[in-house]
Amino acid sequence: MNKRDLSVSMQSANSTALYIGIPVVVFQFTIFSGLHSGKSMQTTGSFLVFLAFVLAGVVVHELIHGLTWMAFGGKPLSTIKFGFQWKTFTPYAHLSEPIDVNAYRIGAIMPGVILGIIPYILSLILGDGNLLWFSMIHLTAASGDWLVLWLLRKIKRGTLVEDHPTQAGCYVYETS
Numbered sequence: 001m002n003k004r005d006l007s008v009s010m011q012s013a014n015s016t017a018l019y020i021g022i023p024v025v026v027f028q029f030t031i032f033s034g035l036h037s038g039k040s041m042q043t044t045g046s047f048l049v050f051l052a053f054v055l056a057g058v059v060v061h062e063l064i065h066g067l068t069w070m071a072f073g074g075k076p077l078s079t080i081k082f083g084f085q086w087k088t089f090t091p092y093a094h095l096s097e098p099i100d101v102n103a104y105r106i107g108a109i110m111p112g113v114i115l116g117i118i119p120y121i122l123s124l125i126l127g128d129g130n131l132l133w134f135s136m137i138h139l140t141a142a143s144g145d146w147l148v149l150w151l152l153r154k155i156k157r158g159t160l161v162e163d164h165p166t167q168a169g170c171y172v173y174e175t176s
Helices: 010-035 047-073 099-126 129-141 143-151
Strands: 002-008 080-085 090-095 160-163 166-172
Touching: 002 010, 002 143, 010 080, 010 090, 010 099, 010 129, 010 143, 010 160, 010 166, 047 080, 047 090, 047 129, 090 160, 099 129, 099 143, 099 160, 143 166
Parallel strands: none
Antiparallel strands: 002 166, 080 090, 160 166
């Protein structure tokens, strides 16, 4: 088996996240303001409370990665390491064993869905500026995950991948 590196540095992932995230945020903002032009898009209540929710969301984001890999990849909690890479100011969840690429993909996409897309849909339905900002922040935070999904776009179902220990992405195990 060949082990191919399909990853990018955390610095590249973070800068690419801005290029991905900014157009998404502009799109979200435009749709929300078009539907709710008379409503305030400001957060209500204390900024510190909002900030606490956002920071808690960052922790939950990484937990969602780990829990999804456990559920869809059949991996025990002992195979998942959570931490923070200070050099790039990036939190992470790292799966230390190979997993089917589809289970890996599901684990990669779920934080963006749960913390970004669902709150955004609710913000549109409810006209809630708090949910709008929360979703914009967390969809931008998930941009690195979207980048990893893009890197994996040509990898076939059933292929084993191993999460990269220090970069965004994974190793792909391919048969010759």
